[in-house]
Amino acid sequence: MKKFLRLMALCTVISAAAMGADYSEGLRSKDYKWSQINMFHVQNHANAFGDTYHNTYLQVEGGGRSGFLNLYYFVDVNNFLDSGQSGKKDDHGDFFLKIAPKFSIDAMTGRDLSIGPVKEWFISTQYKGFNDMETYYVGFGVDWDAPFFDSIASNLYATYRNTSLDNGSDADWDYSGIVLATNWYTVLTTFENGANLSYQGWMDIGFNNDYAERNGGTHDEFQMYNGFYYNKENYSLSYSVKLHNHFSYNNTENHDAVTHFFGVHYRM
Numbered sequence: 001m002k003k004f005l006r007l008m009a010l011c012t013v014i015s016a017a018a019m020g021a022d023y024s025e026g027l028r029s030k031d032y033k034w035s036q037i038n039m040f041h042v043q044n045h046a047n048a049f050g051d052t053y054h055n056t057y058l059q060v061e062g063g064g065r066s067g068f069l070n071l072y073y074f075v076d077v078n079n080f081l082d083s084g085q086s087g088k089k090d091d092h093g094d095f096f097l098k099i100a101p102k103f104s105i106d107a108m109t110g111r112d113l114s115i116g117p118v119k120e121w122f123i124s125t126q127y128k129g130f131n132d133m134e135t136y137y138v139g140f141g142v143d144w145d146a147p148f149f150d151s152i153a154s155n156l157y158a159t160y161r162n163t164s165l166d167n168g169s170d171a172d173w174d175y176s177g178i179v180l181a182t183n184w185y186t187v188l189t190t191f192e193n194g195a196n197l198s199y200q201g202w203m204d205i206g207f208n209n210d211y212a213e214r215n216g217g218t219h220d221e222f223q224m225y226n227g228f229y230y231n232k233e234n235y236s237l238s239y240s241v242k243l244h245n246h247f248s249y250n251n252t253e254n255h256d257a258v259t260h261f262f263g264v265h266y267r268m
Helices: 002-014 105-109 210-214
Strands: 032-045 053-066 069-077 095-104 118-130 133-144 151-162 173-190 196-207 221-232 235-245 259-267
Touching: 095 105, 105 118, 118 151, 133 173, 173 210, 221 259
Parallel strands: none
Antiparallel strands: 032 053, 032 259, 053 069, 069 095, 095 118, 118 133, 133 151, 151 173, 173 196, 196 221, 221 235, 235 259
16 A cells, blocks of 8 residues: 555656646537547457457447447448458357446536546446357456657456356356546647647556456456557548557467557548
8 A cells, every 4th residue: 555655756746746637618618529430451450269360340439428428339340341361250249239327527527636647537338249248347447647649548347148058057247357448649749730649558467357267268368559640631541559468358369469550440
């Protein structure tokens, strides 16, 4: 506990005082929304259950802010136009869905709770699902004021897996570990033609997963996505690299493969 307090004190000293979430003009004054369509081609996809594979998938992505609700979501359609590697469709499902609603504690209480580098506090939830797998997440999150980043946020979740899909029983929720999830975005440079180069990504550190261990997996997992996007008006081109360790809480096959993404994007 003392080490944690010292770390928080250090963060407070080295970071400028955070600008708290300002709702002085009303609860809905910070509202916004966005959406885009992404097409990714993936090479050397990590796979803890066999060989690496390639896949082309369509993704609809979006989010926004409405009062105290902060929402992010995406849905992936794998092997779009039957363009993925033959025989691998069952490994990763036809679809993958993520919905992540966060609820601002600052907005709900009407108080500025910013402290040191922490700009805003949230109750964070998340749902992930694809063929025969559902996981629910619940915890707390913060938005940070950090140098060199336009936005950065972290969430600490407890996770629960719907094990009825594993064994065919009625709904049964098993605790499946803790996840520390961080995501970020920043513009690296702007060009004379009005385009810019941005860096965005996310990192998930999973641990304490007794459920995976009981079923032959690992106690921990690591994933980190690093994306570089050339943005011009409503269009973007991207190259991204994703790092893994114990992917899907396993240490077999290609659990630690480095995966490459090539993307085309249209913002609506």
